Amino acid sequence: MSDTASPPQIENASPQAVRALLAAARPGEVSLLDVRMEPEYEEFHLPGATLLPLPDLPDRLEGIDKGKPVVVYCRSGARSAAAARLLAGAGFPRIVNMLGGAMAWQGAAAIGAPDAGLTLLSGNETPRQILRAALGMEAALGAFYKKLASTAPDGDAAATFTRLAVFEDRHLAHVHSLYAKETGDTAELASLLANVAPELEGGLPAADFLAQLGGEPASAQEALELAASVEAQALDLYSRLAGRTENADAKALYGSLAQEEKAHLHAVGVLLSRIATA
Numbered sequence: 322m323s324d325t326a327s328p329p330q331i332e333n334a335s336p337q338a339v340r341a342l343l344a345a346a347r348p349g350e351v352s353l354l355d356v357r358m359e360p361e362y363e364e365f366h367l368p369g370a371t372l373l374p375l376p377d378l379p380d381r382l383e384g385i386d387k388g389k390p391v392v393v394y395c396r397s398g399a400r401s402a403a404a405a406r407l408l409a410g411a412g413f414p415r416i417v418n419m420l421g422g423a424m425a426w427q428g429a430a431a432i433g434a435p436d437a438g439l440t441l442l443s444g445n446e447t448p449r450q451i452l453r454a455a456l457g458m459e460a461a462l463g464a465f466y467k468k469l470a471s472t473a474p475d476g477d478a479a480a481t482f483t484r485l486a487v488f489e490d491r492h493l494a495h496v497h498s499l500y501a502k503e504t505g506d507t508a509e510l511a512s513l514l515a516n517v518a519p520e521l522e523g524g525l526p527a528a529d530f531l532a533q534l535g536g537e538p539a540s541a542q543e544a545l546e547l548a549a550s551v552e553a554q555a556l557d558l559y560s561r562l563a564g565r566t567e568n569a570d571a572k573a574l575y576g577s578l579a580q581e582e583k584a585h586l587h588a589v590g591v592l593l594s595r596i597a598t599a
Contacts (some may be wrong), residue, residue: 325586331405331418336426339392339419343369352391356404356566357423358590360597361396365423375549376590379556379583382411394419394426401545403553410561445566448574452500455578456510457517459496462551463489468545469537477541481592485548488588492581503574552589556582 334342343351348369355370362372373381375395380566385391391413396400398421405418419426446454463486470482496509506513538544556579563575 331409332415333420334392334417335420339394339417339426342390342392342417346390352385352389353556354385354391354393354404355423356393356395356400358594358597360422361423361522363415365427367394367423370394374594375404375553375591376587376593378404378407378553379560379586382408385413387413390415392417392419395422395541396546397422397424399550400553401555406557407553410557419517427440446571447568448570449504449506451571451574451578452496452503453513453517455492455496456500456513458520458555459489459493460514460517461520464495466548474539475541478538478544481541482542484592485589488585490546492585495581496578499577509515516542519521520573542596545596548589549586549593552582552586556586562597565567 343353353367353370354373355366356373356375356378358374359372363371366372373385385408391408393401393404393408393416394402398419400424401418405416408416458511466482466486466489470479470486474477493510497513500513501507510539538547559575559579559582563572563579567573
């Protein structure tokens with residue numbers, strides 16, 4: 322993705338490196354954020370960590386001190402990678418994403434360095450091009466969830482993916498209606514999708530995304546963690562482009578899409594909180 326105003330570099334650090342960073346810092350010199358849900362935090366959290374669930378992060382950025390390094394972690398690394406992208410997009414100068422999350426901190430193997438892979442949009446597109454790309458991303462994510470539902474390891478995970486797929490199908494229909502309203506083009510959805518890139522929301526091909534996570538989710542909780550990560554990346558993409566474009570119509574459209582992704586992220590957060598509580 323072309324980017325003339327690149328966001329700050331995200332540091333992907335092992336739990337050992339994070340331990341060393343925290344040990345060398347004086348109390349209060351580093352902001353340590355746990356972006357999981359409250360039940361997960363109550364069960365276990367790193368000493369000194371502040372709970373700030375990923376679905377709440379976009380609305381609470383102003384409460385985080387930009388003058389301090391920010392270390393983010395989650396359960397396995399997927400949600401914290403998305404959180405790091407949001408922080409970078411908001412201009413935080415130093416962000417450290419702990420690879421492998423709380424699981425790796427407690428001894429489990431960490432995944433490799435994540436990369437948001439934003440490739441579809443540059444910020445110079447017309448409203449028609451923006452909405453065509455959005456249609457492709459929504460359709461790809463819905464198909465992705467349906468595929469994972471068919472290969473899920475248990476009934477709970479399958480039901481979770483099916484529910485997420487229905488959610489994306491509804492949003493796809495909404496974006497299609499918005500496309501027709503903005504462009505006057507009443508073409509059927511199938512014909513519009515015939516020539517768009519089949520990437521997930523945020524711009525990363527599904528196979529690459531799963532490879533970064535270490536494979537397909539093995540439970541309903543992991544399914545929702547994946548969904549939260551994807552929705553947060555989409556929010557980051559649209560928010561970043563809204564701030565970059567000088568076209569008033571495109572800015573308004575990106576802002577509208579960003580708000581919808583924020584709502585999606587909150588909805589996924591509610592489901593994730595329920596599963597974590599259970």
